[in-house]
Amino acid sequence: MSESGRHPTRQLLLLGLAQAVLFVVGALLGRWLGLALGFDAFGAGGYSNSAIFGILLIGLGGGGGVQLARAWYTRKYGSPRD
Template sequence: MSQTPHPTGQLMKLGIAQAVLFVLGALLGRGLGLLLGLDAFGAAGYGNKEIFGILLIGLGGGGGVQLARAWYVRKYGDPKG
């Protein structure tokens, strides 16, 4: 059962949406970390606060990518088939 590939324009929308929401999610994670006192870039070394700040940035960026992917699948269907 082969599915016809998605048009390039649709896949471009997916890529752009993932890139934009990755950056926005990472910025939101950074902001949340700062509000909680978890500055990822604050100290000279890496303690627990810095590690958890980095974790929030990563979770925010990853969440943004997954949100973009879910939007694409809901609108156009799964590109993998």
């Protein structure tokens, strides 16, 4: 952290990149888990219960990836909000 108490731009860019990558990885894992459980988010049946649960798993996976990236950054560099 710099003397002004703000994180350097390079570190914040690293946080953004980590969040973007882990969002995509988490969403893909959610998609694959949904398919393994029989919930197809992109099925041809419209918004059936299966599709809704598939969409939910994709969203939870993506959100979990973002939170994992933020936890890693906070543990390594401290909170970016300080």
